[in-house]
Amino acid sequence: MKAIELEKAYNPKDFEDRIYNEWVEKGCFKPSSDSRSPLHECYLNKTSGGKTVSKYTVVIPPPNVTGVLHMGHGLNNTLQDIVVRYHRMLGDNTLWLPGTDHAGIATQNVVERQLKKEGTSRQALGREKFLDRTWAVTHEHHDTIVKQQRKLGNSVDWDRERFTFDEGFSKAVRNVFVTLYERGLIYKGHYLVNWCPRCGTALADDEVDHTDTDGFMYHIWYEYADGPAADGSTKIEIATTRPETLLGDSAVAVNPEDERYKAIVGKKLKLPLTDRVIPIIADQYVDKEFGTGMVKITPAHDPNDWEVGKRHNLEVINILNPDGTLNTACPEKYRGLKCAEARKIIIEDLKELGLYKGEEKIKHSVGHCYRCATVVEPYLSDQWFVKMKPLAEKALASWKNGDFVFYPKKWENTFLHWMENIRDWCISRQLWWGHRIPVWYCKDCGETIVSREDPASCPKCGAGADRLEQDPDVMDTWFSSWLWPFGTLGWPEKTEDLSLMYPTTALVTAYDIIFFWVSRMIMAGLEFTGKAPFHDIYIHGLVRDKQGRKMSKSLGNGIDPLEIIDMYGADALKFTLGYMCAQGQDVLVDKDSFKMGSRFCNKVWNASRYILGNLEGRTLVPVRDSDLTELDKWIYSCLDRAVREAKSAFEGYRYNEGASALYEYFWYDFCDWYVEATKLSFRNGDENEKNRAVSVLLNVLEESLRLMHPYLPFVTEEIYGKLPLAEIVSNRTAAGKQSILASEEYKGLLVDAPYPEPVGARENSSITARFAVLQELIRNIRGLRAECGLDPAAKLHIAVNITAGSSAEVIREKTDMIELLAGVSAIDFTDSTPQKSIGSVGDGFEAFLLVDESINKEQLVARFNKEIAAEQVSVKKSEAKLSGKFVENAPADVVQAERDKLEASRRRIEKLVSYVKSL
Template identity: 75%
Template sequence: MKAIELEKAYNPKDFEERIYSEWETKGYFKPASDEKSPVHCHCAECSGTYTVVIPPPNVTGVLHMGHGLNNTLQDIVVRYHRMKGDNTLWVTGTDHAGIATQNVVERQLKKEGKSRNDLGREAFLERTWAVKEDHHNTIVKQQRKLGNSTDWERERFTMDEGLSKAVREVFVTLYERGLIYKGQYLVNWCPRCGTALADDEVDHTDTAGAMYHIWYEFADGPAPDGSTRIEIATTRPETLLGDTAVAVNPTDERYKDIVGKKLKLPLTDRIIPVIADSYVDKEFGTGMVKITPAHDPNDWQVGQRNNLEVINILNPDGTLNENCPEKYRGLTCPKARGLIIEDLKELGLFKEEEKITHSVGHCYRCNTVVEPYLSYQWFVKMKPLAEKALKAWKDGEIVFYPKKWENTYTHWMENIRDWCISRQLWWGHRIPVWYCKDCGEMIVAREDPEKCPKCGASAEKLEQDPDVLDTWFSSWLWPFSTLGWPEKTSDLQTFFPTSALVTAYDIIFFWVSRMIMASLEFTGKVPFRDIYIHGLVRDKQGRKMSKTLGNGMDPLEIIDMYGADALKFTLGFMCAQGQDILIDKESFKLGSRFCNKVWNASRYLLGNLDGRSLVPVTDSDLTELDKWIYGCLNRAVKTVRESLESYRYNDAASAIMEYFWNEFCDWYVEATKINFKNGDDAEKDRQASVLLNLLEENLRLLHPYLPFVTEEIYSKLPVAEIVENRKKAGKNKILSNSEYCGMLINAPFPEVSASREDSDVEKRFDVLKDLIGKVRALRTECGLDPASKINIAVLIEKGSAAEVCREKVDMIQLLAGVAQTEFVEAKPAAAIGTVGTGFEAFILVDETINREQLLVRFQKALETEEGWVRRSESKLNGSFAQHAPAELVAEERAKMEESRRKIEKLRSYIESL
C-alpha cells in the first residue's frame, strides 16, 4: 500500500470546524435510540442509557474558563459512554437568568437616558428577547468551538413553551399541596435590582465598618440604681429610627430591675419599652440590644415573640421613607448615617465609634449591600421537600464525587429555610396568580383564567400578579422538564432519571439540592445518581478569575492559540477531585505538546507504510515486544475506564499520556525500528500491521480527551482493512461492535482483556527499560554527547529476569545509543557503573571517551557538592537550626544528604578512572 500522508505540522484550524460540522450533520450527537442517529442499531437494547443535562449558562453571558472546564468534563464522559455503546444523550440549553438579564437591558437603557418604565412592560420584554437571541448565538458558537457533542435538536431554554408549562404546573401543584404561600415577611432586598432575594443569593463578605455607641435616655424617670440612660451599640445607627424596643436577657441580673421601663427613642418623638428575650447574649457588648423588627432577621423573630410594632423605614430603592423624620427622608443609608451621628453628637447622645470588620450581605448579581426589608412575597415550604431529599442520600440513591460534599449537602438540608420565590422583575416566568378587581378573589391557575370563578367577572377584570418567579424556580426542574415533563414523552421514559450531574461547588445550594427536591416531589425519582462536583478555575496565584482583577481567560482565545483538544486535555489532566485548577495561558502548552506528539507519531507510522501490505495478525504472530505493549495498552484501558466511571479525570488523562507518549512512542515504536531495518518483507508487513492495529486502538482510547485530532487521523486509516484483517485473525472482539460505524466518535471504546497481560514479559521488559534508562542517565551525568556512540559492559546475575538483556542487545544498543555491548563476569577496569535489578551496567572509558576531560568534570562537580555540604553543616550547626521553622531545617538536612550521596558517587567515578 502507499504511504498515508498527514500534514507536516499539526494545525487544528485545518480540521476542527470541518470535523465538528460532519459529526453534527451526520447525527452522531444523537442517542443511538433516535431514528435520526446513524447508529440507531448500536445495541441500544442491550446497552445502558447514559444521560447528562448541561448546567445551563446565563443566556446573556459569555462562556468563561469555568464553563470551559465544566463543558470539557461533560464532553469527556459523554464521548466515553457513547463509545462504550450506551444509549447516550447530552442535553444542552440556556437559562433566562432573570436578574442578570434584566440588568443587562436596564444598563443599555440607562445609556440612552431611559428606564424600563419609560418603555413599559411589553416593549421592555420585546427588547430583552432580542438581547437574549443575540447572546444565545454567541454562547452556541462558543460551545461548538469547544467541541461539545450535544444533541442540538433537543436544546432547551428555561422560558421556552415547554419549560414554561412545567413551571406553571409545579407552582400550581405546590400551591394545591399547601407548599406555596404568600405572606408579609422580612426578606433580603437588593435596592439596585429592586427585588427580593433568597437567603442563598446573598454573598456575605468581610467589610470595614464601625460599632457606634449611643445613649438612650429613660422616659419614665431614673432606674432603681439612679442611672438616667443606657448604652446601645450598633453597626447601623440609621436603623434606630425603626426601633420598637430594647431587649435584655431575662437571666441577666444587671438589668432585671429595668425590664418594663420606657425609653426615649433618639431623634424621634416615640417611646419604646425595655423587654426581656433569650435572644440577647448577655456576654456580648453591653448585654442590651436595640430591636428593629423590620430591618433585621433576628429582630423580626424577637418582634414576633413579643408582639412588637413593625416599622419599615426604607423605600424599595434603599432610601429612607415617610416613617422617618422629614430631614432624613430620601437619603441613602450611608448619607443618613452620617447625618444621624452628627445630630446625636449635638444632643449629647453619641458616646464613641469603634472600628471593626464585620460580615455584610451583598447581592450575588450586582454586589449591592442587601437590606433586610419587609414586604409581601411568595414562599415555598422547603422542610417537607428537604426531608425526602435527605432520605434519598441516606438510602444511597445519590452519590457525591468527591464524598466531602455530602457534608455541605446535608448541613444545608438540615438547616433549610423557606424559599422566597417571587422577584420584583419583568423578565421571567410571571407568577400564575390573578386577583379579581370586583370581588378580591385570588385565582391560582395552570391556564390564564377567562373569568373570575367566584363572581363571574370577565378576564378584563382580572389582574395578574406583577412579580415573576425566581430564576432557579425553572432551573430546579431542568433534569426532567428538558425531557418533556409534565407530558409523558418518549424522551422522559427513555432518559430519565439522568445518569450524572457535573457542576461546580458554588451552586450546590442554588441548584443541585433543589433539583433533587423537585424531582422527588414531582416524579418520585432522584434526577441523577452521580453528582460530580469539580473545583473552580483560578489563576496561578489562586485568585478567582474576574473582570475586576483582569485575570480571566477566554476559552476561544486559548482555542485560537492551541486548538480545542489542547484546551480539553489540559483541563482534564489538571482536574483532580476536590481541588481547584490553577492555570495561566502557558498551562495549555501541556495539551498542545501532547496533541503534537499524537500527530507526529501518527504521521511517522502512516508515512512508513509505503510498499507494505496489511496482513491478519494472530496472537501466535506477536513478538515479545508486541505482547509487552499490548499489556501496557490493556493496563491503560483499565485505568481510564475505572477513572472515568468514578470521575477521576486527571487519573485517566495521566494514564493516557504515560501510555501513549512514554510506553508506545518512546519505547515500543522506537524498538520496532529494528524490525523495519533488519526484517524481511514478511516481517515488515507483520510489524506494520501490528502498528496500525495499535494506532487504531490508541486513537479510540484517546478520543474522549482529544476528539478532533484523533478523528482527523482516524479518517486517514485504512480502518475497513484493519477490521477485516482482525476478523480473519479471529480477533473481531477487539472491536466490540460487529459492524464498523464510520467515524471514530462512535467507534467502540477499547475493552479490557486479561489475556493481553503477561507478567513474565512485563518483568523482562521492566529490566530492559531499567537498564536502558540507567545507561542514558549515566551518559547525561558524564556530559557525553547524546548523539555519540558509547561502548558498555553488562554484568548479569544468573537466573534473574535480567537475562533478557542477552537476547535484546539490538534493542539496548538502539535505544541507549550504544555501539558495542560486552557481557562480563566482573567489573571492567576504567569503567563507570550503575546498578539495577539483576544487573550492573558500565560505560567503558575507552578511546571513544576523553578520560582527562571526564576527570576534570567529575572533580569540578565533586568540589561543588563538597562546598554545598560545608555550607549546610555550618547552617545546621549554627543558629539557623535553632531559630528557623522545622520544615526549613528538614529541607536543609535533606539537601545536605543528597549532596553527600552525589559525593560518594563522584568519588567512585574518579576512582574508576
C-alpha cells in the same frame, strides 16, 4: 499500499470546525434510540427480544443566556464531554442535552444597563416593550454561547436544546407552582426578606454572599423617658453598626437573667431624633456577655429582631423605600437619603444632642447581592414562599437510600447540613424578566385565583378577564432551573425522551452552586416524578489562576477559552483541563499551562504521521497471536493496562488519573519505546517482516486512538479518518479484535467506534518484567551519558554484569534493541567491575560506561571534581544551617527539607568520588 500523508505540522485550525460540522450533520451526538442516529440500527439489534440497552444521560448546567463562557464553563463542559464520549463509545444510549438559563436578575441587569446608556429606563419603556428588548438581547447572546460551545467540541444533541423560558418549560414551571400551591407547599406572606436595592427585588437566603467587611461599631446614648433609674442613671448605652436603623427601633432588649438590668426592664426610653418612646424588654436572644448587654430591636430590618418583635408583639416600622432610601416613616430631613448618606447626618445630629459616645473600627460579616454585589437590606414585604422542610425530608431519605452518590464523597456533609437546616424559600422576584407568578386577583370580590391557564373569569363572582389583575412579580430563576433534569425531557407530558432518558445518569457541576441548584433539583425530581433526577453527582473544583485566586474581571486574571483554542486548539484545552482536574481540588492554570496539552497533541500527530508514512509498498496482513513478537506482546500488555486504568478512572470520575494513564502509555510506552524499537524491523527485516510489523503498528495505533478519543476528540478523529480501516478490521484477529463493531454496523467515524475493552489474554507479567529491566538499563545508560556531558550522538561502549537467573537475562537477548535505543556501539558481558568505567546498578544487573579512547578521561575527571567541590560547598552551608537556631525557629517541614538536601549532596559526593577513583 501507498503512504498516507498527514500535514507535516499539527494545525487544529485545519480540521476542528470541519470535523465538528460532520459530527453534527451525521447525527453522531444523538442517542442511539433516535432514528436519526448512525447507531440506531445497532440499538435496535441490541433491544430485539426485549433486551434493555444501558442509558447515559447528562443535562448541561445551563449557562446564563446573557453571559459569555469563561474558563469555568470550559472546564465544566470539557468534563461532561469526556465522560459522554466515553459512554457513547461503550454503546450506551447516550444523550447530552444542551440549553441555557433565562437568568432573571442577571439578564434584566444587562438590559437595564444598556437602557441607562441610552438615557432611558425600563419604566419609561413599559413592561411589554422592555420584554421585547430583553428577548432580542437574549437571542443575540444565545448565538454567541452556541458558537463557543461548538468551538469547545461539545458533543451535545443540538436538536434537543432547551431554554428555561421556552414554551414547554414555561408550561412545566406554571404546573409546578400550581401543584405546590394545591399541596399547601406554596404560600404568600408579609415577612422580612433579603432585599437588593440595586436590583429592586427580594433574594433567597442562599443568594446572599456574606463577606467580612471593614466597618464601625457606633455607641449611642438612649435617655430614659420616665425619670432616672433606681441607681440614678439617666441614660443607657447601646452599640450598633447601623445607626440609621434606630429610626425603626421598637424596643431595647436585655437578657432576663442579667442581674445588672433586671430593675430597668419595663422602663421607657426616648428614641433619639424622633418623638417616639420605646420600652426596655427582656428576651433570651440577648447575649449578656456581648458589649453592654443591651440590644436595640428593629423588627423590620433585622431577622433576629423580627423574631424578638413577634414574641413581644412589638410595632414593626419599615424605614426603607424599595430603592434603599429612607421613607416617610422617618423624620422629614432624612427622607430620600441612601443609608450611607443618612448615617453621616444622623451621627452629626446625635453629636449635637450630646447622645453620641463614639465609634470603634471592626470587621464584620455583611451580606451582598450575589449578582451585583450591592449591600443587601433586610426588608419587610409581601412575598411568595415554598415550604422546604417536607421536600428536604424526602431528599434526605432518598440520599440515605443510596439513590444518588456524590463524587467526591465529602460533599455529602455539605448536602446533609443544608438539608437539615433548610429555611423556606422566597421565590417571588420584583422583576419583569422571568416566569410570571400564575396568580390573579379579582378587582370586584378580592378572590385569589391560582391557575395553570389564564383564567377567563372569576370563579367566585363571575367577573370577566378584564377585572382580573395578575400578580406583577416573577419567579426566582432557580424555580425554573430546579426542574431542569425532567423539564428538558418534556415533563409534564409523557414523552419518549422522558421514559427513556429519565432519571438522568450524572450531573457534573462546580461546588459553588451545590445549594442553589443541586439540592433543589433533587427535591423537585422526587416531588414531581417520584425519582431522584440523577444517580452520580460529580462536584468539581473552580478554575483559578496560578496564585489560587478566583478568576474575575476586576483582577484581570481571566482566561478566555476561545483564545486558548485559537492558540492551541480545542483538544489541547480539553486534555490540559482533564489532566489537571483532580477530585476535590481547584484547577490552577495560566495560558502557558495549555502548552502541555498542545505538546501531547503534537506527539499523537507526529507518531501517527511516522507510521502512516511507512506504508509505502507495504501490504497489510492478518495480525495473528502466533506472529506477535515479544515486543508486540509487551505493547499489547501496556495497552491493556492503560485501558483498565482509563475505564476505572471514567467510572469513578477521576479525570486526572484517566488522562495521566493515556499520556504515560502513549508518550512513553508506545512512542518512546515501541515505535522506536520497531525501527529494527524496518531496518533489518525482510518484506514479510516489514508487512507484519506495520500491520501490528496500525492495529495498536487504531486501538490507541479509540482509547484517547474522549480526551482528544478532534485530532484522533482526523487521524482515524486517514487509517485504512477496512483492511485493519478485516485483518484483525484475537490480538486486537476485542470490541470492534461488526463490519456491517461499523460506520468508520471514531466518535461512533467502540471503546477498547481489556483482554485478559493480553496481560503478561513475565514479559512486562523483562521489558522493565530493558527500560531501566536504557534509562541508566542515557543518564550516564547526560551525567558525563557526552554528545547525544556519540556511540558508547558499555559492559553489563548480569545476576544469573534474573529477569535481566533479557539483556543478552535484546542487544540490538539496546544498541538502537541507548546509542550503544558495543556491549560486553562481564562478571567483574571493568577498569576505567562508571557504573550504574539496576534490577538484576550492573551497567558500566567504559571510558576508552573515544572519551576524554582528563576532561571527565575535571568535570567530576568541579561538581564535587560545588556539592561540598552546599554540604557546608546545610551543616551550618542545621547546627544553628534555624532548627528551632523554622517550620518542621522546612527543616526536614534542608536535611534531605544535605543527605542528597552527601550521596552525590560519594557517587562522584567513586567515579573519579574508577577513572
